[in-house]
Amino acid sequence: MMVLKSVALFVLAALLEIGGAWLVWQGVREQRGLAWIGAGVIALGAYGFVAAFQPDPHFGRVLAAYGGVFIAGSLLWGMVADGFRPDRWDFIGAVVALVGVGIIMYSPR
Incomplete structure (x- = not known):
């Protein structure tokens, strides 16, 4: 449930954030x-609050892992909002980043 x-x-x-x-x-x-x-500034401020609710108590870990989510999410946002066409290297990079998120956040400690 925590995951x-x-x-x-x-x-x-x-x-x-994106x-x-x-x-x-x-x-x-x-x-x-x-x-x-103004709407963007409000959304960016709300992002800070949402990140603070992560179950893991370590700021550095949460923000480091979020970097991988940001990479994949930014590519998706660009596809939907701006018609961006990622290439295979963009996809591979996003997968690598998300694997990193999984390792950082959800590995047994």
């Missing part, structure tokens, strides 16, 4: 305005 909670928190954190960064990007680079930037 499911952890995975769900990683997914929610990825949506908030989505927040994308909103800021859209507000600044695509000149969509302050409302987009």
Whole structure:
């Protein structure tokens, strides 16, 4: 049950952080305005709270593992939101990163 909670928190954190960064990007680079930037800042702040609810008590471990989730999630976000077409090396890199997440977070200690 703890693994499911952890995975769900990683997914929610990825949506908030990647989505927040994308909103800021859209507000600044695509000149969509302050409302987009503000929404992005709020989402980025919410990401910090979600990450704090991970069952593992070690900040460094959680954030290191989240890096792998961020890699895979960013590629997916780009595909859905911006029509990005990852190549096989992007996919391989994302799989390697997610394997790293599994090792860091869910290996027996």
